[in-house]
Amino acid sequence: MKGHYRNHPLWFAFLLHRLSGLGLALFLPAHFYVLGMAIRSPEALDGFLHWTDMPIVKIAEFGLVFLLAVHFFGGLRLLALEFLPWPAPHKTLAAGAVAGAFLVSGVFFLNAV
Amino acid sequence: MLDLRLYLAQRLSAMVMVPFVFVHLGVMIYAIQGGLSASEILGRTQGSLFWFLFYGMFVVASSLHAAIGLRVIVHEVTGLRGLLLAALTWGGFVVFFFLGARAVTAVTMI
Amino acid sequence: MTLSNSDTNLEVSVWRTRNGTGLYETFEVPAHDNQTILDVVSWIQQNADPTLTYRFACRVGMCGSCAMMVNGAPRWTCRTHVNKVLKHNRLKIAPLRNLPVIKDLVTDMDPFFDKWVSAGGRHEPTRTRHDPIEEIQPANEQRAAADAGIECINCSVCYAACDTVANNADYLGPAALQRAWTIVNDEKHGDRQDVLDTVSAAGGCQNCHSMGNCTALCPNGLDPLSAIAGLKRATMRQFFKRGN
Amino acid sequence: MKIEIDRHDTDILILGSGGAGLFAALHAQHAAPPGTRVTIAVKGLIGKCGCTRMVQGGYNVALGHGDSVERHFMDTIHGGKWLPDQDMAWKLCEQAVIRVRELENEVGCFFDREANGQLHHKAFAGQTADRTVHKGDLTGIEIINRLMEQVLSRPIERLQEHRAIGLIPTADGTALSGVLFIDMRSGRFRFVRAKTVMMGTGGGPTMYKYHTPSGDKTMDGLAMALRLGLPLRDMEMVQFHPTGLLAGEHTRMTGTVLEEGLRGAGGQLLNARGDRFMFDYDTRGERATRDVVSRGIYAEMRKNNDPDQVGMFISMAHLGPDNVRRKFKGMVKRCADSGFDLAAGKVEVVPTAHYFMGGVVVDPDTRTAIEGLYVAGEDAGGAHGSNRLGGNGVANSTVYGGVAGDVMGVDIRRMTALRPADETVLAAEIERALHPLRKTPGHVPGLRAKLQEAMWEDVGVMRTGAGMERGLKRISEIREELSETGVDPSNLAFNLTWHDWLNMASLTEISEVITKAGIARENSRGAHFREDYPEAGDLEASYFTMARQQNGVVDVNRVPVKFTIVRPGETILPEGEPETLVAQT
Ligand SMILES: Cc1cc2nc3c(=O)[nH]c(=O)nc-3n(C[C@H](O)[C@H](O)[C@H](O)COP(=O)(O)OP(=O)(O)OC[C@H]3O[C@@H](n4cnc5c(N)ncnc54)[C@H](O)[C@@H]3O)c2cc1C
Ligand code: HEM
Ligand code: SF4
Numbered sequence A: 001m002k003g004h005y006r007n008h009p010l011w012f013a014f015l016l017h018r019l020s021g022l023g024l025a026l027f028l029p030a031h032f033y034v035l036g037m038a039i040r041s042p043e044a045l046d047g048f049l050h051w052t053d054m055p056i057v058k059i060a061e062f063g064l065v066f067l068l069a070v071h072f073f074g075g076l077r078l079l080a081l082e083f084l085p086w087p088a089p090h091k092t093l094a095a096g097a098v099a100g101a102f103l104v105s106g107v108f109f110l111n112a113v
Numbered sequence B: 001m002l003d004l005r006l007y008l009a010q011r012l013s014a015m016v017m018v019p020f021v022f023v024h025l026g027v028m029i030y031a032i033q034g035g036l037s038a039s040e041i042l043g044r045t046q047g048s049l050f051w052f053l054f055y056g057m058f059v060v061a062s063s064l065h066a067a068i069g070l071r072v073i074v075h076e077v078t079g080l081r082g083l084l085l086a087a088l089t090w091g092g093f094v095v096f097f098f099l100g101a102r103a104v105t106a107v108t109m110i
Numbered sequence C: 001m002t003l004s005n006s007d008t009n010l011e012v013s014v015w016r017t018r019n020g021t022g023l024y025e026t027f028e029v030p031a032h033d034n035q036t037i038l039d040v041v042s043w044i045q046q047n048a049d050p051t052l053t054y055r056f057a058c059r060v061g062m063c064g065s066c067a068m069m070v071n072g073a074p075r076w077t078c079r080t081h082v083n084k085v086l087k088h089n090r091l092k093i094a095p096l097r098n099l100p101v102i103k104d105l106v107t108d109m110d111p112f113f114d115k116w117v118s119a120g121g122r123h124e125p126t127r128t129r130h131d132p133i134e135e136i137q138p139a140n141e142q143r144a145a146a147d148a149g150i151e152c153i154n155c156s157v158c159y160a161a162c163d164t165v166a167n168n169a170d171y172l173g174p175a176a177l178q179r180a181w182t183i184v185n186d187e188k189h190g191d192r193q194d195v196l197d198t199v200s201a202a203g204g205c206q207n208c209h210s211m212g213n214c215t216a217l218c219p220n221g222l223d224p225l226s227a228i229a230g231l232k233r234a235t236m237r238q239f240f241k242r243g244n
Numbered sequence D: 001m002k003i004e005i006d007r008h009d010t011d012i013l014i015l016g017s018g019g020a021g022l023f024a025a026l027h028a029q030h031a032a033p034p035g036t037r038v039t040i041a042v043k044g045l046i047g048k049c050g051c052t053r054m055v056q057g058g059y060n061v062a063l064g065h066g067d068s069v070e071r072h073f074m075d076t077i078h079g080g081k082w083l084p085d086q087d088m089a090w091k092l093c094e095q096a097v098i099r100v101r102e103l104e105n106e107v108g109c110f111f112d113r114e115a116n117g118q119l120h121h122k123a124f125a126g127q128t129a130d131r132t133v134h135k136g137d138l139t140g141i142e143i144i145n146r147l148m149e150q151v152l153s154r155p156i157e158r159l160q161e162h163r164a165i166g167l168i169p170t171a172d173g174t175a176l177s178g179v180l181f182i183d184m185r186s187g188r189f190r191f192v193r194a195k196t197v198m199m200g201t202g203g204g205p206t207m208y209k210y211h212t213p214s215g216d217k218t219m220d221g222l223a224m225a226l227r228l229g230l231p232l233r234d235m236e237m238v239q240f241h242p243t244g245l246l247a248g249e250h251t252r253m254t255g256t257v258l259e260e261g262l263r264g265a266g267g268q269l270l271n272a273r274g275d276r277f278m279f280d281y282d283t284r285g286e287r288a289t290r291d292v293v294s295r296g297i298y299a300e301m302r303k304n305n306d307p308d309q310v311g312m313f314i315s316m317a318h319l320g321p322d323n324v325r326r327k328f329k330g331m332v333k334r335c336a337d338s339g340f341d342l343a344a345g346k347v348e349v350v351p352t353a354h355y356f357m358g359g360v361v362v363d364p365d366t367r368t369a370i371e372g373l374y375v376a377g378e379d380a381g382g383a384h385g386s387n388r389l390g391g392n393g394v395a396n397s398t399v400y401g402g403v404a405g406d407v408m409g410v411d412i413r414r415m416t417a418l419r420p421a422d423e424t425v426l427a428a429e430i431e432r433a434l435h436p437l438r439k440t441p442g443h444v445p446g447l448r449a450k451l452q453e454a455m456w457e458d459v460g461v462m463r464t465g466a467g468m469e470r471g472l473k474r475i476s477e478i479r480e481e482l483s484e485t486g487v488d489p490s491n492l493a494f495n496l497t498w499h500d501w502l503n504m505a506s507l508t509e510i511s512e513v514i515t516k517a518g519i520a521r522e523n524s525r526g527a528h529f530r531e532d533y534p535e536a537g538d539l540e541a542s543y544f545t546m547a548r549q550q551n552g553v554v555d556v557n558r559v560p561v562k563f564t565i566v567r568p569g570e571t572i573l574p575e576g577e578p579e580t581l582v583a584q585t
């Protein structure tokens, strides 16, 4: 029990969830904006999508999928914790969520490169 | 800062998004194979009522969800409250929703 | 009795209130085998600086008066053995977080109790002293849920540990909400619906992010996190039942 | 030093927030006419100080298993060795029934149930029925938390961390005007006038080297009553709990209680050589009553006489460590927190001063000899006589606290005005508190240790006339030393050292009374054991001691006990009732 008291899975899960949520919320308008370009010209969109071939953009995109995955599984974990009257294997749930997130984003990443 | 209604709105929108995100993630993993192109995306989605409803509901849910999420963070970080906080929440929602609606129409309407 | 007048000293930094703010002052305190944080603080007041202020009463973990921040974490000091928290022979002791400081290590606990009361944490009777005592099976599920949080000593450790409390002044906090959950499960309570309404208002249970510091640090091993999750479910169920 | 004093008025003022204080506040608020101001003032935080919160075992009430108020009463009289005020003891037993129902039904406590849903009762030593209701082994937390919620949620004025330092009478001395406090947080004086005052500061024999009560209890109430000239009774009666934790002088854990149930469940007491010894003193061995076991341990300690190995040991390991861990979860964890293994090892114990039977003389309505002052709980004498049954302490404070609230609520209707204070007494009490601030600062804790040593050695578990005379001398030396020991006056806000000094002042004053009362009782009853007078004496001629301070001198008289309900050798149990209903093991 030495060390910092926030040093436990549930608090990290909270932090991760908040940061990923925030990241997604900032990305969301940008994402919508890019797709919205399709109204004016599919070419503009294409131009942008070519961009996405660049490694740095790939990484950024991977980051987004990662965020979504993290937030998604973290959210599922929270919903389960809050809505299902289970006895409390909270920490396992938290760990599972992170594992799930890595799995999905890992698959995405492997596919992307 | 949340009360029961905002909380429910956020949780319900999260639940609504579960299948959407699932599919969305799947589509992205699938689509990224071989790179993205506008025509590929548009070819799949344009004129499809299914995708219109799919992305339409996704946008509504995520706008609501994200607006409320930001509200919480803003309140907890800056201490903002009252009317200003409400204005920010709904302002956020409107921005998300407007951009989102534009995107959906762009990709699904001909 | 082990007269362990050991030769090692602890290096103890203690928060002192000075001119409206404060600072840490450091003391050398002799180490002993059986020594709690409260003993360390008492030693300083009794032998090094008679003006040091701290609070305790029962000295056995029942009154919840003695909690402080010890090496960064909130703890009941009368039952925290020095060895459990000591880092490099050093201790850093400060007043409990999330409450106004009165002086040195003493906080004003009124906000904590005000929230306890405003979360509906008070029994509304359904019987009087002239009625027999209600027969309640202890194994009954609701009773078990009520019993789970009943040994709270209102020490405010969870309240200090919770970052949501720190960032959201209106948030009722884990202890008060856990008390409300006990009441919601107490079949003797007169208006349980009312408690659910109270805890669904602006500072209520919905603000908890399940970060679990409360459960991780409760010195009595209570689980406010789960109690609050219980409230979230119950308030939601009530919402859909009533349809408003 | 210019002394400013804040003045403040209320109608009903309550000192202390233990079982007595909180119940008094609730009942007073209910019984008094609408608009009556009720104020509760307390040395710590409301509900978070005092001993009611520390109650482990439980609450005695005749509510089942064939038990009756008569039986509870007879046990109380036998336990008190015929010294109790019988009307008070009767009211205690009778009203406990109502009070427990009030606690369950109105205040919101939940006491443990049997599987069938009925109240669970257990038996403490010295009881002839399963009588004690409880909430696990944390009964006091349940009682005080629920009471505290009721009080905090009502319009009752709170003066927290306000230490009462003087009861201030009117100029003619027949009635009380109000109470002088130190607002501990600011260090300022505050005088609060009230039409009625209830004192429930809970005694607290913390002048002994080993003691169980909470740190805020230092006999302030009794010392104030003494200075006011009120009679105090049974002051020699200090109950020792046999098994206090011995963890060294540098830790506040020392003296705290290891629960009674450990011995009940088969825990063994071992001496330094590892041998059991209690059967040398009593056929019931470790399961004998508290006073007997305390004397047994004390006698062994004296025999052993080894400064490096002071205490005896309690050992549970033979019952199976896992079993012990399960059954005594709280106790095992508490010991572990302070570095001891109760489940598998052995833990060093000493008898520890636990409860004070003596107190202010009151009538069964809690009225005292002075108009406007009421006393309830551990501050009041009479209900327990020479010994208190386990479980009767919290019953006493909650029953009589409630009574005081009811009675004040009624009495206040005929008290139309607040009474002016005797300003000379007020000034004198302020002067008294300021005394140490004018002396050269010294080491107050050292003096307290000295007093605790003296009381433990000379006025402790076993007493002799010569020992107590020596004790008196030591006390008066300590008193003189205290009067020359100062406190740094530079910052009085929340100055604990100043309060340590004031604590010491109260403790020394009452230590003297305890010792003088002990000298006056030339027999052995209950908690008071004299090696030079080991017999109980003629029961028919039972007397209690009554101490009083006049012109600065404490005198002790003997007053015959009135057997208003039952005489020694008789019983009020119906013909043919079995002697005990407790299954014998
Ligand atoms: C460890 C322990 C275990 C016990 N277990 C049991 C048990 O199992 N069963 C049982 O029946 N009894 C038990 N007792 C005894 C019982 O707790 C007490 O007899 C009873 O609770 C006393 O109640 P009270 O209201 O008179 O005083 P307390 O509850 O002690 O309250 C006294 C109050 O007065 C305040 N006060 C003190 N001085 C001042 C001052 N100068 N100014 C203002 N306020 C002041 C204190 O801060 C406190 O709030 C136990 C006692 C202890 C110590
Ligand atoms: C199925 C997908 C999703 C689920 C299950 C989900 C679930 C949740 C839940 C339960 C919360 C509440 C956390 C709390 O109160 O502590 C939350 C917060 C949040 N979500 Fe989501 N979410 C999802 C998708 C999204 C998306 C797509 C975005 C962004 C556009 C987003 C942005 C946020 C933000 C900003 C927060 C606030 C974070 C905080 O308060 O710490 N979420 N989410
Ligand atoms: S829940 Fe635990 S940490 Fe919180 S106040 Fe109660 S006992 Fe203390």
Ligand code: F3S
Pocket: C161, C162, C163, C164, C165, C173, C174, C207, C208, C209, C210, C211, C212, C213, C214, C215, C224, C225, C228
């Ligand atoms: S730490 Fe705080 S956020 Fe919730 S789970 Fe506990 S109350």
Ligand code: FES
Pocket: C055, C056, C057, C058, C059, C060, C061, C062, C063, C064, C065, C066, C067, C076, C077, C078, C079
């Ligand atoms: S002093 Fe009572 S809990 Fe620590």
